Amino acid sequence: MPPPFAAHAARRRRSSGRRRVSHIYQTSLFSIKHFLTIRFRPAMVSSTENTRLANAGVALGSKIRALRQRLKRTLDETATAAGISKPFLSQVERGLASPSITSLAGIAHALGVTVQYFVETPSEERSVCRGDQLRFFSFADSANLFARLTNVPEGRQLEAILVRMPPGQKRSEVTTHAGEEFLYVIEGEVSLTLEGKSFVLHAGDSAHYQSTVPHSWVNTAKIESVVVWVGTPRLF
Helix, strand or coil: CCCHHHHHHHHHHHHHHHHHHHHHHHHHHHHHHHHHHHHCCCCCCCHHHHHHHHHHHHHHHHHHHHHHHHCCCCHHHHHHHHCCCHHHHHHHHCCCCCCCHHHHHHHHHHCCCCHHHCCCCCCCCCCCCCHHHCCEECCCCCCCEEEECCCCCCCCCCEEEEEEECCCCCCCCCECCCCEEEEEEEECEEEEEECCEEEEEECCCEEEEECCCCEEEEECCCCCEEEEEEECCCCC
């Protein structure tokens, strides 16, 4: 049997080892959280920027209406094909409502174009996307910011987008369309509605669902929420 002082020393070494592991684990979690907070910290939006976004909303609606009329499509036909309501489409065309990225994709699909037809977005042919090189864009009067995570055009079937959603925004229009979607919450809190049933997603939570199911989501946190959205078919 080892002397008492040897057993005591062994216990101290084991205890010290556990504390070191716990410290490393806690430090790692802090580092990840700190990285995400700094990387996705929202920028202040000036009154000039708000005016620009409002004007962009009118411009987007005008583009949609002009293309729809050129194709001789009615509001009813276009809204049905896009999986949104006729009143909502009418509001979008008049610059009174902002479509979500998926609603805009549905409108684009209904009119035979891609989202790129309505919104100029950064595009590069690359396989690797560096976090410190993300380029955010916005559209209409939405305060949300988007950054494309998928850029290689050839043969691509899905779209991946980083979405920054400030607090206090309205829930997106309920929409349905072909394909499937995946949501992963990086920061904040998001309320996801599927077929009228609501789910609250916190940081680290995810959801995967068929896009044919009526769905919408909104930031319900008092801070900016950051999510990764992945869906099919491709938007751009």
